[in-house]
Amino acid sequence: DTRKQGDKTLGNQLLERLARAPDARTPMSANGAQQFGRPNERHDDNRSMNPGSAGHNVGSEPSEPATKRQQIVNYTRKRTLSLIWANKLVDHYLNCGCMFVAVVAIAELCEDLPRYEETLEQMHQVVGHLVRNGMPLLERLLEFEPRITAFNLQNLTFQHLSSPGGPDRLVHCAVHKLRVLHHLWSAFDFQLLPRSIAVCTGSVRSLALSNIDGELLMTAGDDNLVRIWDLRTGKCMALYAGHKSIVSWCGFTPDDMYVVSASFDSTIKIWDSRSGRCRCTLNGHTDSILDADISANGKLIASASMDGTVRLWGLHNATCYRIFCGHQPDSWVKCVVFLLDGSGILS
Numbered sequence: 001d002t003r004k005q006g007d008k009t010l011g012n013q014l015l016e017r018l019a020r021a022p023d024a025r026t027p028m029s030a031n032g033a034q035q036f037g038r039p040n041e042r043h044d045d046n047r048s049m050n051p052g053s054a055g056h057n058v059g060s061e062p063s064e065p066a067t068k069r070q071q072i073v074n075y076t077r078k079r080t081l082s083l084i085w086a087n088k089l090v091d092h093y094l095n096c097g098c099m100f101v102a103v104v105a106i107a108e109l110c111e112d113l114p115r116y117e118e119t120l121e122q123m124h125q126v127v128g129h130l131v132r133n134g135m136p137l138l139e140r141l142l143e144f145e146p147r148i149t150a151f152n153l154q155n156l157t158f159q160h161l162s163s164p165g166g167p168d169r170l171v172h173c174a175v176h177k178l179r180v181l182h183h184l185w186s187a188f189d190f191q192l193l194p195r196s197i198a199v200c201t202g203s204v205r206s207l208a209l210s211n212i213d214g215e216l217l218m219t220a221g222d223d224n225l226v227r228i229w230d231l232r233t234g235k236c237m238a239l240y241a242g243h244k245s246i247v248s249w250c251g252f253t254p255d256d257m258y259v260v261s262a263s264f265d266s267t268i269k270i271w272d273s274r275s276g277r278c279r280c281t282l283n284g285h286t287d288s289i290l291d292a293d294i295s296a297n298g299k300l301i302a303s304a305s306m307d308g309t310v311r312l313w314g315l316h317n318a319t320c321y322r323i324f325c326g327h328q329p330d331s332w333v334k335c336v337v338f339l340l341d342g343s344g345i346l347s
Helices: 007-020 045-049 064-109 112-142 146-155 170-184
Strands: 204-209 216-221 225-230 234-243 248-254 256-264 267-272 276-282 291-294 298-304 310-314 320-324
Touching: 045 248, 045 276, 064 112, 064 170, 112 170, 225 256, 256 291, 267 291
Parallel strands: 204 248, 248 291
Antiparallel strands: 204 216, 216 225, 225 234, 248 256, 256 267, 267 276, 291 298, 298 310, 310 320
16 A cells, blocks of 8 residues: 555655654664764775775675665554554454444334343443553554654544645544544444543642533642633633642632632632632641632632641631641541531531
8 A cells, every 4th residue: 555655755754754753863773883883983985985995895784875775664664564453453443333333223223122232232342442452552553653643542633643645644544433433432422532631731630610611621730720621622711820839629619700729838829710810818727738618608618738627718808717626636638528508517
């Protein structure tokens, strides 16, 4: 397939890609020596041009162009075979999916409920097998640009790939087939590849959905920031910066007017959700805050800390009403939550 659809163009593209690779300019042999000449070695142009010169061993080492050509041939062969096998793997799951859909449709027409339920169970097993085994194997086969390939496989996109007729055309084919498979199984409520959004440069510590618009997601994490995302578009709608350490918890007030965040810097910040301005900072804990919660009426905040205490705060007047010290000394309070009727706190 590679030879029939333009070896020359593909070879030039692969040569450019190979030239950009760190190991393509100075390939190393097994003992660490450079194959294309040693840095301190001086070459005599007359000796290299005259095979009969004294001390010249004809054919002892391949020339640089010949070595590069062989390297390109080996790279192309390995890459093409891996892409072919990757597509065969996807074809296997796609054929299984098509057969399952046909059996389910026939069972539904014939009102064969046992067969229908049995086929759905088998579909569930195949989807699980693809997620657990097929996708890691597919990423292993497509290891040439691991970050690009993994991102496109997980999100079913074509970002950073060449044109459909270029060296990445077989990756395009694999992603197209996975798209078909995803839509095919989504009709039966099997989410093959749920959409993902990169929301934090470090670990994500807390998530909260808007109480008014369920498509708005707030995240907090190890990058000391709080963000609000639109799940429909995957875009960041707002960013709140001010904490000096990891943000361990975040949440909306019931009316979404304010955003509350707690951090390892021992503070709680209350933000205006529309302007992004920090309305006030609650100080009092002597160690990192691990969790917090907002009461159902939106008037109180409870916080749990590594200092072993739980504090009750007024959201609007920024006042600490009470400190609960019922836990054992030198113990961390990791979780806190208001009762639904607001009559108490669990920690």
